[in-house]
Amino acid sequence: MSGTLELRGLTRVHAAGQPPALAGFTLDVPAGSCVAVLGPSGSGKSTVLRLTAGLDSPDGGSVLLDGRDLAGVPPERRGMAMVFQRPLLFPHLSVRDNVAFADRVRGVPRRQARERAEHHLELVALRGYGDRPARALSGGQEQRVALARALAAEPRVLLLDEPFSALDTTLREEMHDLLADLRVRLDPTVLLVTHDPAEADALADTVAVLDGGRLQQAGPMRELYAAPASLAVSRLLGGRTEVPGTVRDGVHSSVLGALAVPRPVPDGPGVLVVRPEAVRVTSPADPAADATGTVVRVRRRGLRALVAVEVPGPGGASVEAELATGEELPAGRTVGLVLPVADRAVVPPVDGTPSDAARSPISHG
Amino acid sequence: MGLRKDPRAPHHSHARGGALHAGHAALAAWLVLPLVPLVLWAAADRWTAPAVLPQAWGTAGLRDAVDAGAGTGFLRSTVLGLVVAALATPLGAMAGRALATHRVPLGGAVLAVLLSPLVLPPFAVALGLDVLLLRLGVPSPVGVVLLLTVAALPYTTVLMRAAYAAHDRGFEDEARTLGATARQTVFHVQLPLLAPALAGAAFLAFLVGWSDYVVTLLVGGGQLVTLPLLVASAAAATGNEAQVAVLSLSSVLPPLVLLVAVGLVGRRARA
Numbered sequence: 001m002s003g004t005l006e007l008r009g010l011t012r013v014h015a016a017g018q019p020p021a022l023a024g025f026t027l028d029v030p031a032g033s034c035v036a037v038l039g040p041s042g043s044g045k046s047t048v049l050r051l052t053a054g055l056d057s058p059d060g061g062s063v064l065l066d067g068r069d070l071a072g073v074p075p076e077r078r079g080m081a082m083v084f085q086r087p088l089l090f091p092h093l094s095v096r097d098n099v100a101f102a103d104r105v106r107g108v109p110r111r112q113a114r115e116r117a118e119h120h121l122e123l124v125a126l127r128g129y130g131d132r133p134a135r136a137l138s139g140g141q142e143q144r145v146a147l148a149r150a151l152a153a154e155p156r157v158l159l160l161d162e163p164f165s166a167l168d169t170t171l172r173e174e175m176h177d178l179l180a181d182l183r184v185r186l187d188p189t190v191l192l193v194t195h196d197p198a199e200a201d202a203l204a205d206t207v208a209v210l211d212g213g214r215l216q217q218a219g220p221m222r223e224l225y226a227a228p229a230s231l232a233v234s235r236l237l238g239g240r241t242e243v244p245g246t247v248r249d250g251v252h253s254s255v256l257g258a259l260a261v262p263r264p265v266p267d268g269p270g271v272l273v274v275r276p277e278a279v280r281v282t283s284p285a286d287p288a289a290d291a292t293g294t295v296v297r298v299r300r301r302g303l304r305a306l307v308a309v310e311v312p313g314p315g316g317a318s319v320e321a322e323l324a325t326g327e328e329l330p331a332g333r334t335v336g337l338v339l340p341v342a343d344r345a346v347v348p349p350v351d352g353t354p355s356d357a358a359r360s361p362i363s364h365g
Numbered sequence: 366m367g368l369r370k371d372p373r374a375p376h377h378s379h380a381r382g383g384a385l386h387a388g389h390a391a392l393a394a395w396l397v398l399p400l401v402p403l404v405l406w407a408a409a410d411r412w413t414a415p416a417v418l419p420q421a422w423g424t425a426g427l428r429d430a431v432d433a434g435a436g437t438g439f440l441r442s443t444v445l446g447l448v449v450a451a452l453a454t455p456l457g458a459m460a461g462r463a464l465a466t467h468r469v470p471l472g473g474a475v476l477a478v479l480l481s482p483l484v485l486p487p488f489a490v491a492l493g494l495d496v497l498l499l500r501l502g503v504p505s506p507v508g509v510v511l512l513l514t515v516a517a518l519p520y521t522t523v524l525m526r527a528a529y530a531a532h533d534r535g536f537e538d539e540a541r542t543l544g545a546t547a548r549q550t551v552f553h554v555q556l557p558l559l560a561p562a563l564a565g566a567a568f569l570a571f572l573v574g575w576s577d578y579v580v581t582l583l584v585g586g587g588q589l590v591t592l593p594l595l596v597a598s599a600a601a602a603t604g605n606e607a608q609v610a611v612l613s614l615s616s617v618l619p620p621l622v623l624l625v626a627v628g629l630v631g632r633r634a635r636a
Contacts, residue, residue, distance in 0.1 A: 053542050075541040082542040088535050092557040105545040105553065153543050 002189040003066045003079065003156030005029035005052070011060035012047050021047045022213045024061065029157065034183060034190040036204035038197060040236065044213040045193045049159050052191060054078050065156060076105075081150035082159040085166055087142035089134035095145055096121070096130030102153035120148040123185070124178060140171040144178070151186065160192040164199065176202045197221075197237050209233045225275060227263060227345045234273045234347060240320040241279070243272040244349060252346055255313035256291040259339065261346050270346040276306055278343035279321035281329065282336040289336030293319065295329050305329070309337060400617065406610030426607025430615070433595060433608065439615055442575050442592040445510070449574030452514040454567040457521020458529075458559075464522070465529035476526075480519045487516065491583040498584060508584045513577055517570035524569065528562030564630045568623055575620065592616045 010025040022044040029035045039045040050056040052063050054075035063070045070078055081102070089098050096117045097104075103113035114130075121127055124144040129137070137145065143163060150158060164172045176199070183190070194200050200207045201221045208218040209232070217229040228234040231242065245254025247270045252259050254272060261272075284292045293311035296318070300306075303325045311317045319337055323329060406412065407426050409419030463469050464476055482490070491512065498508040532555075540554045541547070556563070578593040585591075596612045599605065 053538075055538050055541065074546070075538075076544045076546050078542075080542055081544075082539065084535055084539065086533075086535060088533070088539045090536065090540075090554060090557075092560075101540070101545075101553075102543040105540075105543065105549045149543065159542070 002031045002187055004031045005157050005189060005191060006064040006067075007048070007052065007061070008064065009061035010048065010051050010058050010063070012044075012051055012056065013059050020044075020059070020213050022051070022058075025210070025213075025215055026061075027208050027215070027218065029189055029191050031189050032187045033206070034192060034204045036192045036194055036200035036207045037210055038194060038200045038207050038236065039210035040195055043210045045195075045210050046161055047213075048210070049082065049161050049191065049193050052157070053080050053082050053159055079156040080159055081153040081155035082161060083143070083146050083150045083163040085162040087139075087146040089137075089142055089145055089149075091134055093134060094130065095126070095132045095134055095137065098134055098145060099130075099149045099152050101149060117148075117152060120152040121145070123151065123182065124148040140167055140174065143167060143175065147175075147178070147182075151182070151188070155188070157189045157191060160190060162194055163192075165194070165196070172199070179203060209236060211236070226343070228273060228347060230347050231271060231273070231349075234345075237275075239273050239275055241272075241274050241276065241318065243317045243319070244315070245270065245272060247346055252344070255311055255315060255317040256319070256337075256339070259290060259344060260341055261344055262341050263345070265346045269349045271349050273345050273347055274319070274339050274343055276320040276322045278340055279319060280338040280340070281307065281309070281321050281323060281327075282338055284334050284336045286336045286338070288338050290339045291319070291337045292334060293317075293337060295331050295333045295335060298329065298331055309335060311337070400614075403610045403614055403617075406606050407614055409607055409610075412606070426605070426611045429605055429608035430595075430599075430611040433599060433612070434590060435592070435595060435612055435615060438590055438592040438595045438612075441589060442616070443619070445513070445577075445581070445589075445591055446571040446573075446575035448510050449513045449517050450567040450570040452510070453517035453521045453570035453573070454563060456514070457518055457566055457570070458525045458563065460518070460522045461525025461527075462529045465526045465532075476522070479522050482516045483519045487579045488583075491580045495584050505584055505586050506589050509577075509581055509589055510574075512580045512584055513574050514570075516577070516580070517573035520569040520573070521566040524562060524566045525559075528559050532559060561627075561630055564627045568620075568627045571623065572620055576616070 006029070007025060007027045010022055011020055012022040013020045025044075025048060027035065027037070027048075037045045037048050047056070051058045054063075054070065054073060057071075065079065089095075090101065093101070096114055099117035099120050100108075100110075100113035103116055104110065108116070118127075118130055121130055124147055126141060126144055126148065129141070129145075134142075134145070143166075147163070164175045167175060179190075180203070182188070190203075192200070192203055204221070206219060207221050207224060209216040209224065211230075211232040216233045217224055224233060225237055228237060228239065234242070243254045243256055245252050245256075246268065247253075247261065247265050248267050250261050250264065252261050252265075252270060252272050256272070259272065282289055291311050293309040295307050296310045297308040298305055299308075301322070305323045305328065307321055307323060307329055309319045309321060311319060319339075321337065329335065405419060408422050408424075410423035410425045411421040412419035460475075460479060464472050469475050494512060495508070498505075498511075503511070536554050536558060537550050540550045545553060576593055577591075578597060581589055581591050581594060587594075592612065593616065596609065596616060599609045599612055
């Protein structure tokens with residue numbers, strides 16, 4: 001059932017004279033894997049899905065399914081099914097006939113299509129809902145039916161366009177569990193689009209970060225967290241600390257002092273980024289401390305607190321750190337900061353073109 | 366199933382419900398009251414001035430109406446209304462769709478042209494075009510249908526434009542990715558979703574054909590004797606009020622029946 005999807009240099013210009021919505025986008029989605037395209041709104045991530053589904057045609061590049069170029073193939077013959085953010089259940093059909101839609105338009109007899117629909121409703125834990133009108137469901141149920149309807153089409157690639165973004169947190173987590181469960185049972189190839197790093201992290205094997213229509217970085221989420229390729233990636237993943245400085249011989253010099261960088265970085269100006277979870281707050285006298293500063297702001301984040309520490313110096317620098325569970329620090333306290341070497345990353349100073357390494361397609365899911 | 370109530374619909378408070386019911390009653394009275402004397406006249410063999418109710422009941426009015434050609438007139442009006450609806454509804458739907466999706470250059474100007482039959486006096490248009498149609502050798506029934514279709518287009522276009530503007534193209538994208546061809550998408554998704562609007566547009570177009578007098582008289586040249594022509598000639602002639610009442614009723618009732626049918630289609634689609 002599941003196919004291998006390859007996107008090669010996809011480019012789409014919505015209107016002449018405007019910057020392209022998508023520029024030279026390349027991505028591999030191996031059979032049976034789940035790849036997420038992560039980006040802020042307007043980054044071109046929905047365009048990726050529309051071009052893949054054949055709802056829009058690219059101005060450049062190609063979509064390959066199991067090695068076959070899909071140029072000119074209409075959406076209904078691509079073997080893909082899409083679930084949108086809105087459930088889009090056909091209001092004139094019952095829940096069962098919605099799920100049976102793909103079979104019916106393929107000419108499967110009504111009786112058989114309905115039996116198969118019942119089976120797919122069971123897959124999304126909605127057994128017995130078949131007779132209801134499509135409008136008599138809650139938001140979460142609607143999206144489950146939309147998922148069942150897409151699965152019933154037995155697509156070679158399942159396309160998900162922010163399918164859970166409109167649901168509240170609890171329902172969204174339920175849907176994440178459901179999708180994980182369906183992946184184990186059906187092994188579909190999934191291309192997911194989302195603006196939520198947590199969702200990408202929870203569902204996808206690999207993540208491609210898209211910003212301004214260009215691929216910024218692709219790889220496993222852990223890798224993106226550890227070594228973001230650009231400020232855009234760092235910010236999108238919730239990075240808050242950005243310390244400008246200069247790199248020389250693998251050492252970043254800034255207000256924080258000279259800090260060794262774990263990965264090779266070209267010499268020249270660079271911005272040091274480090275995730276708040278990685279920063280350890282200690283006493284100013286601690287010999288392990290990389291820098292000292294003053295707590296200027298405390299923000300609650302569940303059981304943990306997020307503190308902003310101002311490090312004095314020319315230009316100054318603000319470093320954000322997440323405290324251990326239950327730990328408290330008042331604003332105004334002087335503290336020491338430990339930035340573990342492995343968690344330091346340096347990105348190019350201006351938010352511009354990513355390095356060539358970041359452009360390379362994902363090699364494996 | 367179709368008429369089941371939406372469980373999420375808000376409950377009206379009693380006060381609001383009461384006001385609503387009073388409003389409905391007033392509206393019903395407004396529509397039904399003028400029909401009462403018509404019904405009485407239709408069944409009156411004799412009804413002279415001071416009497417509150419007819420003095421003699423009977424079917425003389427019905428007999429006279431049938432003799433005057435009410436049966437064939439009814440049939441002609443029905444066919445005329447249906448033909449106009451069958452032409453103006455798909456045309457209006459196509460024009461409305463094009464206008465709503467902004468695929469028409471100078472859409473505003475195009476809409477103004479389509480709406481112009483509402484503004485121009487039908488008498489002048491019919492007289493002017495009559496000459497043109499005669500010169501072109503267009504048979505008069507065809508001319509009547511053509512003109513009435515143009516007269517019905519503003520209604521169907523405006524209605525369908527609003528319907529297409531509110532229509533979510535996402536449903537069609539979804540259907541396509543699920544394997545429906547463009548044609549299947551139109552018949553299995555787009556048309557069912559737009560059925561209430563299409564029924565409304567067809568109803569309005571039917572009414573244009575059904576109730577037309579001026580165009581049928583001038584362009585039809587008296588050959589196409591429809592119900593409105595019969596009503597007018599009967600009303601203009603000597604006082605056979607019973608016959609006029611029967612003819613009037615027979616031209617009022619079919620639209621009423623259709624209206625209820627259209628309402629039911631709309632309710633089923635919203636349920």
